[in-house]
Amino acid sequence: MKKTMILAVTAMLMTPVAAMAERDGATVYNTKCMACHMTGAAGAPIVGKADQWGPRAAMGIDALTASAIKGVNAMPPKGTCMDCTDGELKAAIQHMLDNSK
Template sequence: MIKVFISVSALLFIPLTAHAERGGEEVYNAKCFVCHAQGVANAPKFGDAAAWKPRIDKGMDALLATAKSGINAMPPMGTCMDCSDNEMKAAIQFMLDSAK
């Protein structure tokens, strides 16, 4: 009985320690598309090279900082409060790649 309890207890902690990072497309489709697909509140549209050009010129570090702190109508972290920096970077890169 004790072994079963220990095994079940150990399984309860797995989600806290084993979080696989999501890729850029996955994060975009789950979080970012809400605004970036249609350009809500002047968000640069997915695939719009002209809209993304000045942002590309700023570089990834500046884009990540802006995404994390928010800008204009975009709240801090956009709609991805549970995103890691790597996930945010992947989503940003996915949107940048669409604009090439």
Template sequence: MSLLLSNSAYAARSGETLYNSYCIACHMNGVAGAPKFGNKADWQPRIEKGIDTLLKDATSGYKAMPPKGLCFDCSEDELRGAIQYMIDNSSSN
């Protein structure tokens, strides 16, 4: 007997979903120096580093941020999506 899983079982979680599940704990209020969600001044210097550098730092951990923000089952694409979600919501205000 074979077990088939639906494609949704493998669907990547959205950046917003990851933010609300993991990132929000520190990025909502700037815990331990995390850039605050929605704060352009906090995010601008990080945006200038580029998404690849931000992804590398998020994956391995950076300063007080633990590796993958404790989302150990997050894929690289999911982490990239969460970073992009925070950038998109913090770069135009």
């Protein structure tokens, strides 16, 4: 019994981050993206400014996500969210687009 419990706890602790529940777009934006995308730091498009997001939205969500993953202009790869999954980044971008119409 004791051995089984130790194995179960060890397996739980070794669960990869990717297997954990993904954060939603608003959470990722509020904790990782907001610092630059609220102020326009280093040329980041500001959330809520449709004129800044319109040309980017025209690229499509998949192209925007690919750019964010690789990094673009002054934004390093994945911005400040090195622990984000591609899906979490896509959700954060969608959140920013939805709030910039």
